[in-house]
Amino acid sequence: MATSLDKGPARADVLQSLTGLLLVLFIWGHMFFESSILLGKDAMYWVSKMFEGEPVFGKPYPLLVSGVGVIIFTLIAVHAILAMRKFPGSYRQYQQFNSHMSDMRHPDTTLWYVQVVTGFAMFFLASAHLVVVILQPDNIGPYASSDRIWSGHFWILYALLLVSVHLHAGIGAYRLAMKWAPIPAASSKVTRRRFKLAMWCIIAFFLCLGTASLVTYMKIGKQHAPHAGERYIPTHKQAIQESE
């Protein structure tokens, strides 16, 4: 019996959830690292060099960042292909779902649609962001990033991506929990309410954190605009240069 089972559907569902979980954890971690700019340029410089492997290898290897970018890109591609199984496959199905959603006024049904829309938006937004990271991995730093955001007008992309990714990730994490978590039936309603509350709190937190850091990058970029392209020299190296 077991040999004749079509394992595809189970594997596809598990893989969609797993890639989603990894991407959620990645983006939440990403937010803490990118917002290091709130602690100052030196902190962000240190984080960027840390990801280029400087503390381990003695000198930075930006290719490491490209490598992570490629892995994330792959995860997104796999996740998107698997998620598309669930999308309305025809205009008729789309219509059915749309009228169902507007008639039902049911939050979780509407949240799925929000995920479809934000997921679709990220096809373009996340891809654009990742292509830049993969092709120009050395272009990440307090001034390099700020110049790209302000002088390169990337703030428009990042603002849209920020909203899309956190709605998608927050709702996705909630849905993952409801999909797989072994919640006792007796307390399922209370647990679900708590998950939902946690979802909104997490989304709000990361939107605030992301906005604060994006605004900081924009401010630095605006101040640095006349020297756009010049790299940041960390305080300890500035001191060395000055003493020389």
Place this chain on the structure above:
Amino acid sequence: MNQIPVHQAGRTLRIQVLRHNPRDPASVPQLQTFELEEADSMTLFIALNEIRERQDPSLQFDFVCRAGICGSCGMIINGRPGLACRTLTRDLPDNIVLAPLPAFELIGDLSVNTGKWMRGMSERLETWVHTQGLEQLDVDAIEEAMEPALAEQIYELERCIECGCCVAACGTARMREDFVGAVGLNQITRFRLDPRDERTDAEFYELVGDESGVFGCMTLLGCEDMCPKDLPLATQIAFLRRRMAAAV
């Protein structure tokens, strides 16, 4: 003498019913408006009966038990599925729009053939106890005892009245006609829990391990939120998903 206090709410309800008779080629689906005085503790079931008795005897809708047990009076009430007999008009606005449950064959007006759909689902998912040696079973003998906690758990899932509200509330079922819905997945979980059913997880996987079964569910949770019997459908589907994912 005991007297039951009766308060006249004094509201005039405007009930719009989506009417259509699929067997009449001349019938065109349309909303017909009925007006009636709201009575104290009036349910939609009472309101519909009053309309049928006093205003339009041709109005079709189903009911049997009037107490949320038979599952016959499921319909779309202001956009959401629910049982007419369990819906108090005082919880609804002055304007009420009623439509038949989607996803099921329309018999006429608010009456749909949930039975046909449920039977199809039941035959497809084989929702009965599968066990060897039934021919030799002595029906007069006392059944083997079951742990009370397990019996309770099975009973909890057995409370499903197959009203069809979970199917009508499901975005997946609305897009995919072959989706078995929460009612089907709940029944599979019920038989998987039952120690008398000898089927293995691999055999259950054959029944629900695809996109029309548990892996088609998108966890929109309309089923859980609209179930008139408050069945723990989300946790049951999650349980089945975990078991089916582990079965391969």
